[in-house]
Amino acid sequence: MAARTMATTAAHKRTLMAQRSDARLAELIATRILPNYTSKTLLDIGCGDGIVSRYLPSQCEYTGLDITDACIYEQRHDNPKVRYVQTDQIPDLMRSEGPWDTVLLLDVIEHTRRFTPLFELALTRANQQVVVSLPNELFVLDRIRMLRGHELNAHSLDLLNQPEGFKHQFIVNIAKARRLLSEKAEAAGFALTEEVLRPLVSKRSIHQPILWGIRQLSSDQLWSMGSVFVFQRQG
Template sequence: MKSAQFQLHAAIEESHWWFTAKRKILHSIISEFTPQNSGKRIVDIGCGTGANIAALANEYECTGIDPSADSIDLAKKRFPHVQFQCGDALRDFQDSIQKADMILLTDVLEHIEDDRTFLTKLIGVMKPNAHLLITVPADISMWSKHDEHFGHYRRYDRVSLEKQWQGLPVTSLLLSHFNSRLYPIIRSIRAMNRLLRRTSGKSGTDFCVPLKPVNFLLTQIFAGETTRLLKEIKTPGQKDLPCGTSLMAVLRKNPTS
């Protein structure tokens, strides 16, 4: 990501419907696997400007890691109560990863050219029974300048994402589309933007904060998907929706034999 995009994230991630609803969903999913106020450690790899991990800091011991000095500087200024570390997570901060009960990898894998190798190394460092929560953009037909400006290598489908951990010592506890309710609208907007060779927001992205009533409504619609995701976790075999702008996976590292 470019400096201008980090600045944009910092400016809108505490108010824009996509960010706020996603945090509500993440909070519920994380709580399902990692009890609150129990001294559990969460590490957010690729934490960006810090709002996701900061939202968990009252209930968990939290650390955010990002290779961008610009993003970490912004995160430290905005959330001084959270520990942030600047560097390569696997090279510089393996100790933090080894101690974590939950690793967050939210909208990060698409930025990594060799995603399979990265995930293999990460899971190798994690302690047994630790959880890994992954989110990625879905549906290659939604590829647009938004993806290009954010430096994405790809968008995923269920098969291509699941391949990343096949044969690794983990158990899949959830693999599901989300942001499904708004998918038809967002897909149509992306298609129109491709046709007109434009984006809908600032700094080459589709991010802009709509009017407050619209922003509130979109937040409620997106965050309302939490119930379905929790049901999928609690009811193995529950059928996933066929589409969504994103995919979420939760993995648990297998106990040592």
């Protein structure tokens, strides 16, 4: 299901990209959002196994960076386009290499201690756009699951002995994040031009009418699993 236009305002366009819970967000972004933007060079921070590189045009030069102990997905050490480094090396590499047409921060900045500095650095290293995805941790089904005894994965006490890169440093409120990131972007000469919301597609078709009803009767703060923000350089 391709991204669908939801509304266009003077501020930014809002679209829908329905997603199953077991779908990989990076793959969806690579196939449904990035084709709308032309890039000859792309930096993917927090790239995991570098799945985005599989879907880019052959003429797009891809660079993937991730930290050595962030093994959410199997790391691809045989991929010359991907490097795994220590956390503090990523800002240094961003400053010493590039710039890039597009910088991706897909489900990354909520893992960082101060939330915005990596985004602010990306704005200085992107010629055209910075793409940020964030989970919506007010998502109603996650709240219901938590009340039934299933903790939020990235905030669970089960993560006590895991490396810091696994844990979210913040419980993300999308509305607050949108406002904060937009302020930082505007100060750097960028503007939020598109936000892609992610309604859930149930694995069982019988549940789809219920999810559709929730979307009609409530705020996207309740029904969207998260947002993908596209910030574009102005002028």
